[in-house]
Amino acid sequence: MTKDKILKFKKSLSRVCGDYAQTLEFELFFSALIDFNPFGDTSQVLEWLSGLNSRQYFEVEEVPFANLQQWHFSPQTGDLQHHSGKFFSIRGCRVLDVKTGETLWDQPIIDQPEVGILGILCKKMDGVLYFLMQAKAEPGNINTYQLSPTVQATRSNFLQVHGGKKTRYLDYFSGERKCRVVIDRYQSEQGARFLGKRNRNLLVLDESGSDVELGENFRWLTLGQIKSLMERDNTVNMDTRSVISQIHYWGYHPDLDHEALAKVISEHRDLVARSDFWLLAVLGGWDNFGNLDQTDKILNKLAWTRHYSFKDKAAVPLNSVQEWKIGEQMIEHREGRFFQVLAVSVRANNREVGHWDQPVIKQRHEGKIGLLAAPQYGAIHFLTQIKMEPGLYDMFELAPTVQCIVQNRVFHNQPAYLEHFENGTNVYAARQSEEGGRFYRECSLNMIRVLDGFNDLEPVEGFVWIPLRQLKELLRHQQVVNVELRSLLAYF
Amino acid sequence: MTKDKILKFKKSLSRVCGDYAQTLEFELFFSALIDFNPFGDTSQVLEWLSGLNSRQYFEVEEVPFANLQQWHFSPQTGDLQHHSGKFFSIRGCRVLDVKTGETLWDQPIIDQPEVGILGILCKKMDGVLYFLMQAKAEPGNINTYQLSPTVQATRSNFLQVHGGKKTRYLDYFSGERKCRVVIDRYQSEQGARFLGKRNRNLLVLDESGSDVELGENFRWLTLGQIKSLMERDNTVNMDTRSVISQIHYWGYHPDLDHEALAKVISEHRDLVARSDFWLLAVLGGWDNFGNLDQTDKILNKLAWTRHYSFKDKAAVPLNSVQEWKIGEQMIEHREGRFFQVLAVSVRANNREVGHWDQPVIKQRHEGKIGLLAAPQYGAIHFLTQIKMEPGLYDMFELAPTVQCIVQNRVFHNQPAYLEHFENGTNVYAARQSEEGGRFYRECSLNMIRVLDGFNDLEPVEGFVWIPLRQLKELLRHQQVVNVELRSLLAYF
Numbered sequence: 013m014t015k016d017k018i019l020k021f022k023k024s025l026s027r028v029c030g031d032y033a034q035t036l037e038f039e040l041f042f043s044a045l046i047d048f049n050p051f052g053d054t055s056q057v058l059e060w061l062s063g064l065n066s067r068q069y070f071e072v073e074e075v076p077f078a079n080l081q082q083w084h085f086s087p088q089t090g091d092l093q094h095h096s097g098k099f100f101s102i103r104g105c106r107v108l109d110v111k112t113g114e115t116l117w118d119q120p121i122i123d124q125p126e127v128g129i130l131g132i133l134c135k136k137m138d139g140v141l142y143f144l145m146q147a148k149a150e151p152g153n154i155n156t157y158q159l160s161p162t163v164q165a166t167r168s169n170f171l172q173v174h175g176g177k178k179t180r181y182l183d184y185f186s187g188e189r190k191c192r193v194v195i196d197r198y199q200s201e202q203g204a205r206f207l208g209k210r211n212r213n214l215l216v217l218d219e220s221g222s223d224v225e226l227g228e229n230f231r232w233l234t235l236g237q238i239k240s241l242m243e244r245d246n247t248v249n250m251d252t253r254s255v256i257s258q259i260h261y262w263g264y265h266p267d268l269d270h271e272a273l274a275k276v277i278s279e280h281r282d283l284v285a286r287s288d289f290w291l292l293a294v295l296g297g298w299d300n301f302g303n304l305d306q307t308d309k310i311l312n313k314l315a316w317t318r319h320y321s322f323k324d325k326a327a328v329p330l331n332s333v334q335e336w337k338i339g340e341q342m343i344e345h346r347e348g349r350f351f352q353v354l355a356v357s358v359r360a361n362n363r364e365v366g367h368w369d370q371p372v373i374k375q376r377h378e379g380k381i382g383l384l385a386a387p388q389y390g391a392i393h394f395l396t397q398i399k400m401e402p403g404l405y406d407m408f409e410l411a412p413t414v415q416c417i418v419q420n421r422v423f424h425n426q427p428a429y430l431e432h433f434e435n436g437t438n439v440y441a442a443r444q445s446e447e448g449g450r451f452y453r454e455c456s457l458n459m460i461r462v463l464d465g466f467n468d469l470e471p472v473e474g475f476v477w478i479p480l481r482q483l484k485e486l487l488r489h490q491q492v493v494n495v496e497l498r499s500l501l502a503y504f
Numbered sequence: 505m506t507k508d509k510i511l512k513f514k515k516s517l518s519r520v521c522g523d524y525a526q527t528l529e530f531e532l533f534f535s536a537l538i539d540f541n542p543f544g545d546t547s548q549v550l551e552w553l554s555g556l557n558s559r560q561y562f563e564v565e566e567v568p569f570a571n572l573q574q575w576h577f578s579p580q581t582g583d584l585q586h587h588s589g590k591f592f593s594i595r596g597c598r599v600l601d602v603k604t605g606e607t608l609w610d611q612p613i614i615d616q617p618e619v620g621i622l623g624i625l626c627k628k629m630d631g632v633l634y635f636l637m638q639a640k641a642e643p644g645n646i647n648t649y650q651l652s653p654t655v656q657a658t659r660s661n662f663l664q665v666h667g668g669k670k671t672r673y674l675d676y677f678s679g680e681r682k683c684r685v686v687i688d689r690y691q692s693e694q695g696a697r698f699l700g701k702r703n704r705n706l707l708v709l710d711e712s713g714s715d716v717e718l719g720e721n722f723r724w725l726t727l728g729q730i731k732s733l734m735e736r737d738n739t740v741n742m743d744t745r746s747v748i749s750q751i752h753y754w755g756y757h758p759d760l761d762h763e764a765l766a767k768v769i770s771e772h773r774d775l776v777a778r779s780d781f782w783l784l785a786v787l788g789g790w791d792n793f794g795n796l797d798q799t800d801k802i803l804n805k806l807a808w809t810r811h812y813s814f815k816d817k818a819a820v821p822l823n824s825v826q827e828w829k830i831g832e833q834m835i836e837h838r839e840g841r842f843f844q845v846l847a848v849s850v851r852a853n854n855r856e857v858g859h860w861d862q863p864v865i866k867q868r869h870e871g872k873i874g875l876l877a878a879p880q881y882g883a884i885h886f887l888t889q890i891k892m893e894p895g896l897y898d899m900f901e902l903a904p905t906v907q908c909i910v911q912n913r914v915f916h917n918q919p920a921y922l923e924h925f926e927n928g929t930n931v932y933a934a935r936q937s938e939e940g941g942r943f944y945r946e947c948s949l950n951m952i953r954v955l956d957g958f959n960d961l962e963p964v965e966g967f968v969w970i971p972l973r974q975l976k977e978l979l980r981h982q983q984v985v986n987v988e989l990r991s992l993l994a995y996f
Contacts, residue, residue: 111663127811171603171814187812196804198898212811266758308980312688315982319619319704320679322663406690488800489981490807 018048019139021280028276030267036194036217041261041294043134043141043235045277047285051142051232054240060231061147061157061247070151071359072452076340080355080369090331090338091123092353092371098168100124100450102343102353102371104333105207107402110322118333120343120353121403122373122450123207127198129170130251131163131185131214134194135224135232142232143256144181144224148249150448151358152372154455158249158445159241162230180227184216191216195258198490199498200409202446203401205351205373207327210405210491213255235259236285242503245443246455253444253502254495260484262297270298289439289462293385293392293504297481307485310410310476314492317398317474318408325402349420351375354452372452375417378443379456382414382433383500386466386477393466393477395429396497409494410486413475428472433459440503458500480504510540511631513772520768522759528686528709533753533786535626535633535727537769539777543634543724546732552723553639553649553739562643563851564944568832572847572861582823582830583615584845584863590660592616592942594835594845594863596825597699599894602814610825612835612845613699613895614865614942619690621662622743623655623677623706626686627716627724634724635748636673636716640741642940643850644864646947650741650937651733654722672719676708683708687750690982691990692901694938695893697843697865699819702897702983705747727751728777734995737935738947745936745994746987752976754789762790781931781954785877785884785996789973799977802902802968806984809890809966810900817894841912843867846944864944867909870935871948874906874925875992878958878969885958885969887921888989901986902978905967920964925951932995950992972996 022042026033047054077085082095093101105121108114133144148160165179170186183189195215202209218224226232233241238256242248274295277284284291330338335346343353357369384395399411416427440460445451463469466477478486483501486492493501514534518525539546569577574587585593597613600606625636640652657671662678675681687707694701710716718724725733730748734740766787769776776783822830827838835845849861876887891903908919932952937943955961958969970978975993978984985993 110659129811167602167811187808193801193804193808195800196807198807198810212807308687309685311980312685315688315690315704316679316685318690319621319659488803 015048015050015138018046018283021283022139024276024280025273028269028272030265030269032263032265032268035263036192037261037263039136039141040235040259043143044239044259044261044294045236045284045286046140046234047236047240048283049142049232049234049237050138054237057159057231057233057237057241058244058247061155061159064147064149064157064229065155068149068156069361070149070156071361072151073357073359074341075355075357075369077355078340079357080371082369083355083371085330089329091329102330103207104328104330105402106326106328106333108324108326110324115334116323118328118335119350119402120330120333120336121207121327122205122209123327124209126167128166128211129163129185129214130161130211130255131165131216132252132255133162133181133184133191133216133218133224135218137232140234142234143238145231145233145238145252147229147231151356152450152452152454153249153448154246154443154445154453158448159233159238159247159252160249161251161255164251184218185214189218190220191218195255197258197488199254199258199493199495200404200491201495203404203407203409203494205403205451207403208405209403211251211254213258215255215259239503240285242444243440243442246445249445250447250495250499253499257493257498257502258484258487260481260487261294262481262484268298270295273298287439289385289392290504292387293480296391296479297484307482310478310482310486311489311492313476314398314408314410318406321400321408323400323407325407348376350417356452373450373454374452375454377417377419379417379454380414380430380433380459381412381456381496381500382430382459382461383497384413384429384432384461384463384466385439386463388466388477391479391481393479394483395466395469395475395477396483397475399494401494404494405491409492410497411494412497412500415496428475432463433461436461440500444499456496460500460503507540507542507630510538510775513775514631516768516772517765520761520764522757522761524755524757524760527755528684529753529755531628531633532727532751535635536731536751536753537728537776537778538632538726539728539732540775541634541724541726541729542630546729549651549723549725549729549733550736550739553647553651556639556641556649556721557647560641560648561853562641562648563853564643565849565851566833567847567849567861569847569863570832571849572863574861575847575863577822581821583821594822595699596820596822597894598818598820598825600816600818602816607826608815610820610827611842611894612822612825612828613819614697614701615699615819616701618659620658620703621655621677621706622653622703622747623657623708624744624747625654625673625676625683625708625710625716627710629724632726634726635730637723637725637730637744639721639723643848644942644944644946645741645940646738646935646937646945650940651725651730651739651744652741653743653747656743676710677706681710682712683710687747689750689980691746691750691985691987692896692983693987695896695899695901695986697895697943699895700897701895703743703746705750707747707751731995732777735932735934738937741937742939742987742991745991749985749990749994750976750979752973752979753786754973754976760790762787779931781877781884782996784879785972788883788971789976799974802970802974802978803981803984805968806890806900806902810898813892813900815892815899817899840868842909848944865942865946866944867946869909869911871909871946872906872922872925872951873904873948873988873992874922874951874953875989876905876921876924876953876955876958877931878955880958880969883971883973885971886975887958887961887967887969888975889967891986893986896986897983901984902989903986904989904992907988920967924955925953928953932992936991948988952992952995
């Protein structure tokens with residue numbers, strides 16, 4: 013495959029796209045289509061990552077809480093916190109029935125109020141848009157190095173309050189360098205683990221024309237390559253998935269000939285790295301314009317559910333949490349369900365990273381995150397649910413069809429639609445890790461399953477079919493689509 | 505004017521509107537155009553309100569805090585709170601510079617964490633959409649009775665936790681009666697006065713076909729009548745303005761002939777109660793489709809400002825607030841600026857309402873809220889600013905061009921663009937009250953001023969011109985447009 017073939021393909025596409033060919037959305041769409049990359053093809057990226065993985069490792073040892081050097085349980089609240097009061101703490105969260113005042117459940121939760129930056133820098137080079145990705149090691153990661161955004165920085169990093177080196181490329185996200193901001197939204201993190209945690213998801217485009225110096229552990233990838241790597245287990249980290257889920261390809265272009273567009277793509281099928289299902293879902297998006305009212309309906313339904321569920325949450329001292337045991341080695345549910353809070357001592361095999369200790373969350377069983385898809389009215393729809401998670405600021409967001417840890421459930425209480433994922437083939441399936449700085453080797457099986465249609469499915473209260481384009485519209489809103497659904501939508 | 509003429513006008517409009525004529529947006533648009541109302545014309549509504557005002561009055565007496573029966577200063581925090589711990593409290597709020605940790609300012613603030621319902625019921629009767637409005641009395645209102653939503657209820661009202669009668673018409677907003685939900689969004693209240701306060705703004709449509717029983721103090725009004733009443737001082741309350749600001753008229757209707765639409769309206773100019781400027785702004789909206797990217801840009805800019813302002817807020821005990829004096833009669837700024845917290849004893853002249861006491865906020869001077877408008881690229885644009893208000897959850901939202909209390913400022917530091925409102929004529933000007941349950945006779949002069957264009961205006965950092973339609977798009981998002989800007993956008 014040569015660069016020329018790619019550029020000829022792009023030219024043919026442009027020709028049928030009218031105004032659309034002049035937009036950034038078109039550049040994003042084209043970058044998503046292709047895996048061709050003269051800077052390094054996808055197998056080279058994998059070699060690079062596995063090479064890094066073989067050189068860097070962390071020794072992670074579970075230790076008693078009492079052995080933590082920098083962390084202690086507060087004598088008043090029992091909260092597990094850093095001596096400095098910074099970073100994060102483990103507190104209690106209580107879920108309440110507003111009508112009766114009853115406690116529905118208690119659980120430990122991570123309180124990390126700082127909003128961090130998850131920023132990806134992109135740049136057009138030789139006619140194609142590339143994304144600057146970082147191989148980043150975290151002690152809790154399966155595969156130590158995963159493909160991460162250009163910048164993952166807390167506000168403390170940003171301000172360099174702890175001294176330390178300036179985060180590389182941060183100037184592209186701080187206004188110091190003039191860039192075009194493509195996406196900038198606050199989005200929620202895992203509401204079952206974090207209390208009101210949000211991160212800023214950023215995509216910025218460098219249009220300066222000047223070169224971006226390529227740092228060690230950084231590589232330029234097409235959007236298509238990131239999507240291909242997402243099909244492998246534990247390779248693209250959660251933060252990357254969260255940011256790229258918010259990329260959309262469509263605009264209002266009445267002069268766009270959708271059939272001609274599809275035809276050019278099919279004529280260049282060998283250059284297009286996306287699956288037939290992907291093309292069906294994404295190309296179907298152009299015909300689905302004008303459903304802002306549908307978007308309104310879903311936002312209305314969400315507000316309605318948030319209010320009329322009559323659920324509320326409160327942060328409570330960790331020592332008042334019911335049904336959980338705070339032991340010397342572990343905080344765990346009294347029936348061993350859900351997750352554990354552990355203390356770990358981490359030692360890296362190189363001097364720069366060194367040694368530290370910290371609490372981590374360990375989930376005992378693999379999660380299942382599944383999205384049902386079906387064609388209807390000429391577009392692929394996805395079955396989403398309005399799901400309550402205590403740590404979310406407004407408690408309810410849109411979630412995938414299935415989001416659960418099967419083993420935490422009792423037998424007669426399996427979540428709706430889980431059975432659809434039990435036999436047969438998924439169009440997409442990969443194990444994806446949670447953030448390895450807080451979670452210890454926690455991963456979920458991400459799945460997309462296509463049905464013939466959804467008329468036969470018995471509708472369950474709180475579930476709603478939404479076409480892809482509308483889901484991407486909803487992602488323009490903040491704190492509407494949860495991180496698990498974003499993780500799956502990153503595939504498109 | 506007869507009903508027949510109105511219905512013939514509507515029929516003529518429908519004929520040129522294609523699919524659009526079948527939408528709820530068209531019904532809302534038509535209702536906004538007309539003041540004709542067989543249930544009671546606008547002058548009758550005014551007579552009704554002033555009749556109520558003359559019969560009901562409140563005696564509001566300032567009393568020392570020590571005389572409050574149900575309220576006290578917490579011995580620990582100094583917060584002024586209700587004995588039950590419910591309703592609201594007066595606490596301190598500290599605004600911080602994140603980089604230096606410095607306090608920028610302290611102020612008292614109302615903490616009322618409950619999300620209330622502001623709900624308007626609408627219904628199509630004899631071919632026209634009417635809104636069920638309530639005349640509601642508040643002791644702090646200028647004009648005791650103002651036109652209020654069908655339902656203004658706290659969650660406590662809703663749950664009847666304090667016993668008491670069930671709020672009338674609440675069943676239309678609670679799911680007990682099946683209604684079409686047109687708008688359901690959490691929106692912020694005054695960020696300079698409330699700590700993170702939000703209300704649910706609801707518009708629901710009764711499509712049941714069965715009659716709605718008309719309660720005492722309730723009237724059916726066209727949307728146009730509400731807009732006409734908004735041109736009078738202190739007649740339409742803040743909650744009504746907030747809800748109706750979120751109504752939009754446009755959809756995606758490629759078959760809509762805008763020129764024919766404008767022509768039919770001009771042929772029926774005598775039936776249309778809206779100003780030429782209103783028509784220009786609203787009819788211009790149809791040509792401005794496809795600027796979702798522009799909407800993204802503004803949302804991006806907002807997220808950027810929220811993060812990079814490096815401002816933060818913290819609730820602090822009232823007794824730690826700097827620069828404010830807590831006296832026996834009053835909490836006030838040491839230079840007498842901003843506002844006062846007072847205790848009042850309220851006595852109504854009728855037994856049902858009776859007597860109570862409570863703290864209130866009193867603003868010493870009238871506020872000025874001004875919006876500059878200008879035609880550009882075929883649409884009316886409005887000059888908005890990204891404004892910081894400490895109580896807003898994310899601290900920054902879109903605000904009108906000018907939002908200030910002139911007397912609180914020192915002479916050399918007048919806000920940008922204020923001079924544009926000093927001479928000449930506004931296309932809209934009315935004094936509007938803040939919510940009379942918390943604020944004592946607090947009102948602001950709301951103004952819209954039209955310029956010839958905005959090319960000559962020196963652009964000020966943080967200000968942005970936004971066309972009307974895009975502002976209404978931004979109102980689909982939660983907590984993006986502040987209550988002062990919503991108050992002005994309710995005009996359209």
